[in-house]
Amino acid sequence: MKIALDAMGGDNAPEATVHGAVWAARDFGLKVQLVGQPEVIEAELAKHNVKGLDLSVTAASEVIEMDDSPSAAVKHKKDSSMVVALRSVKSGECDAFVSAGNSGGALAAALFGLGRIKGIKRPALSTIFPADSEAGCCLLLDIGANTDVRPEFLLQFGLMGHHYVHSVLKIPNPRVGLLSTGEEEYKGNILVQEATKIFKQSKLNFVGNIEAKDVPLGLADVVVTDGFTGNIYIKGVQGAASIIQKALAREIKRRPLAILGAFLARGAIKALRTKVDYREFGGGPLLGVNGIVVIAHGRSDGYAIRNAIRVARKAASEEIVQAIENGLRKWEENEELSEVTV
Amino acid sequence: MKIALDAMGGDNAPEATVHGAVWAARDFGLKVQLVGQPEVIEAELAKHNVKGLDLSVTAASEVIEMDDSPSAAVKHKKDSSMVVALRSVKSGECDAFVSAGNSGGALAAALFGLGRIKGIKRPALSTIFPADSEAGCCLLLDIGANTDVRPEFLLQFGLMGHHYVHSVLKIPNPRVGLLSTGEEEYKGNILVQEATKIFKQSKLNFVGNIEAKDVPLGLADVVVTDGFTGNIYIKGVQGAASIIQKALAREIKRRPLAILGAFLARGAIKALRTKVDYREFGGGPLLGVNGIVVIAHGRSDGYAIRNAIRVARKAASEEIVQAIENGLRKWEENEELSEVTV
Numbered sequence: 001m002k003i004a005l006d007a008m009g010g011d012n013a014p015e016a017t018v019h020g021a022v023w024a025a026r027d028f029g030l031k032v033q034l035v036g037q038p039e040v041i042e043a044e045l046a047k048h049n050v051k052g053l054d055l056s057v058t059a060a061s062e063v064i065e066m067d068d069s070p071s072a073a074v075k076h077k078k079d080s081s082m083v084v085a086l087r088s089v090k091s092g093e094c095d096a097f098v099s100a101g102n103s104g105g106a107l108a109a110a111l112f113g114l115g116r117i118k119g120i121k122r123p124a125l126s127t128i129f130p131a132d133s134e135a136g137c138c139l140l141l142d143i144g145a146n147t148d149v150r151p152e153f154l155l156q157f158g159l160m161g162h163h164y165v166h167s168v169l170k171i172p173n174p175r176v177g178l179l180s181t182g183e184e185e186y187k188g189n190i191l192v193q194e195a196t197k198i199f200k201q202s203k204l205n206f207v208g209n210i211e212a213k214d215v216p217l218g219l220a221d222v223v224v225t226d227g228f229t230g231n232i233y234i235k236g237v238q239g240a241a242s243i244i245q246k247a248l249a250r251e252i253k254r255r256p257l258a259i260l261g262a263f264l265a266r267g268a269i270k271a272l273r274t275k276v277d278y279r280e281f282g283g284g285p286l287l288g289v290n291g292i293v294v295i296a297h298g299r300s301d302g303y304a305i306r307n308a309i310r311v312a313r314k315a316a317s318e319e320i321v322q323a324i325e326n327g328l329r330k331w332e333e334n335e336e337l338s339e340v341t342v
Numbered sequence: 343m344k345i346a347l348d349a350m351g352g353d354n355a356p357e358a359t360v361h362g363a364v365w366a367a368r369d370f371g372l373k374v375q376l377v378g379q380p381e382v383i384e385a386e387l388a389k390h391n392v393k394g395l396d397l398s399v400t401a402a403s404e405v406i407e408m409d410d411s412p413s414a415a416v417k418h419k420k421d422s423s424m425v426v427a428l429r430s431v432k433s434g435e436c437d438a439f440v441s442a443g444n445s446g447g448a449l450a451a452a453l454f455g456l457g458r459i460k461g462i463k464r465p466a467l468s469t470i471f472p473a474d475s476e477a478g479c480c481l482l483l484d485i486g487a488n489t490d491v492r493p494e495f496l497l498q499f500g501l502m503g504h505h506y507v508h509s510v511l512k513i514p515n516p517r518v519g520l521l522s523t524g525e526e527e528y529k530g531n532i533l534v535q536e537a538t539k540i541f542k543q544s545k546l547n548f549v550g551n552i553e554a555k556d557v558p559l560g561l562a563d564v565v566v567t568d569g570f571t572g573n574i575y576i577k578g579v580q581g582a583a584s585i586i587q588k589a590l591a592r593e594i595k596r597r598p599l600a601i602l603g604a605f606l607a608r609g610a611i612k613a614l615r616t617k618v619d620y621r622e623f624g625g626g627p628l629l630g631v632n633g634i635v636v637i638a639h640g641r642s643d644g645y646a647i648r649n650a651i652r653v654a655r656k657a658a659s660e661e662i663v664q665a666i667e668n669g670l671r672k673w674e675e676n677e678e679l680s681e682v683t684v
Contacts, residue, residue: 082575267597
């Protein structure tokens with residue numbers, strides 16, 4: 001198993017990316033190909049003990065920056081770390097691609113470099129979201145790849161989500177829901193109302209419409225939405241969680257007794273933080289492209305990168321691309337969707 | 343000043359509504375007309391000391407339930423508390439209407455009972471959201487009245503939001519932003535991209551596109567979105583805040599030292615809760631209808647109802663309907679929007 005890592009991507013690159021690569025190579029015993037400017041990567045690698053680890057460096061002179069326009073960057077920066085890394089996935093040299101860089105850029109580079117799975121109209125960016133279900137999480141997609149969609153795109157997102165949680169998270173008959181403004185079918189916008197009709201007719205285990213407040217309750221294993229709404233939802237929640245944390249810290253700092261209290265409660269606070277920390281989930285798979293692509297948070301540190309590599313490894317070993325391809329074929333031939341026995 | 347209150351609306355009615363009415367009448371010295379089933383309301387009133395308070399009861403035999411379909415309910419339940427209460431606003435007997443009941447029902451009843459302000463294409467439901475700005479909050483709209491909109495509706499939402507924060511919150515030149523998936527103009531869906539163009543050409547103090555994570559940072563005083571996205575955003579944030587709180591309580595309960603810690607930090611926790619508690623903000627004004635309508639959270643308790651009445655009173659005393667009407671006229675005559683000197 002060999003992972004191509006965009007060593008230059010993310011707010012904390014190359015420190016975080018190199019650190020994450022070293023960490024993942026050690027913990028999971030896999031090969032990591034670090035793609036980017038060799039002198040920069042080598043300088044970072046020198047800070048770590050890499051004895052016995054299978055790390056390689058592949059040169060790429062350019063970087064797709066956070067504020068680059070995605071499509072233009074992919075077109076013009078042919079020697080960027082993203083484009084070069086994806087080439088080695090396309091050629092079969094690497095099994096998966098991981099990046100914490102410009103997510104629009106990674107998406108465009110993946111589409112351009114790997115193409116879509118046959119029959120998939122639009123790839124979707126997904127994220128694992130903590131939820132009170134048996135699996136402890138649900139898959140939310142699309143969170144930003146497609147801002148304007150049609151109902152049939154949403155249905156394909158549902159199918160891809162089904163296969164991901166089925167193959168990778170080993171959930172036997174994944175419950176699939178549509179994100180909406182109410183459970184009732186007459187609620188939601190026209191897109192969701194139209195999508196509800198075709199979801200009900202499909203072979204998916206469709207559990208209906210899920211309100212935004214209920215996503216963390218784990219009412220569905222796969223929550224489907226368009227990339228605009230999904231992005232607003234996920235960033236809204238992240239922003240609120242971050243501001244609550246900061247505001248609480250501010251209130252605590254004002255009160256000496258509360259400072260002591262927070263110290264005594266630190267175990268509980270840490271346990272909660274671990275549960276809701278995006279770093280634990282590492283990154284979200286981009287489903288529907290013809291290869292394994294995991295997009296990590298731009299603010300990823302070494303630990304988040306390590307975990308994004310873990311996600312990529314799991315998706316590759318479970319052959320998620322083939323699972324989606326087969327699922328789509330079965331769908332078209334009107335066969336039942338496969339069930340996992342766990 | 344007299345407020346017509348839907349005494350039967352909300353998960354905790356009539357206890358919460360009657361309690362809130364008594365509280366508001368005492369604290370703000372205003373008249374409250376309690377509309378609903380007289381025997382039910384009288385029984386609740388008997389539990390309170392109402393000496394010297396100006397509370398009246400107006401009979402309405404029916405109730406629009408939480409799971410009623412809004413338009414059908416308004417059409418068929420002509421003697422419902424919502425419809426009757428709105429009639430007394432329409433007639434001029436009352437200055438504003440407050441309900442914590444079925445929000446779709448309240449919206450439909452308000453549209454039917456009061457009509458729209460001349461020139462307003464679609465009324466929008468707004469909410470006051472805590473934010474790190476000078477005012478300590480921002481106005482977010484639409485959060486559910488219109489699931490499918492056109493760019494020009496969003497522009498009117500911006501205008502109505504401008505006049506609300508200008509007249510009621512006394513913010514001189516309100517900063518208006520569009521909720522989007524990124525600050526860059528090429529981001530967002532087609533609706534937002536089209537709206538961005540007309541916002542830029544308008545006389546609003548348009549500050550560009552606001553990411554969902556940045557709403558609590560107070561980058562804008564008015565955040566405009568469609569009712570589908572706004573509803574997902576607000577419920578997503580509420581759901582996440584609620585689950586974080588519950589999960590933290592669970593982790594604390596497992597650890598004796600953490601229980602002591604939480605006790606010592608209770609002042610800080612309470613201070614934070616007050617800041618982000620929807621009950622403090624009471625309810626959201628429905629802007630664009632020809633009268634003052636405030637829609638409170640379905641889970642409102644007495645304190646939330648009291649505060650929703652406070653919001654209604656403020657909107658009525660600042661003549662927000664006239665402000666929007668004048669603003670729209672000035673807009674059409676291409677005059678500058680008014681500025682408040684504070």
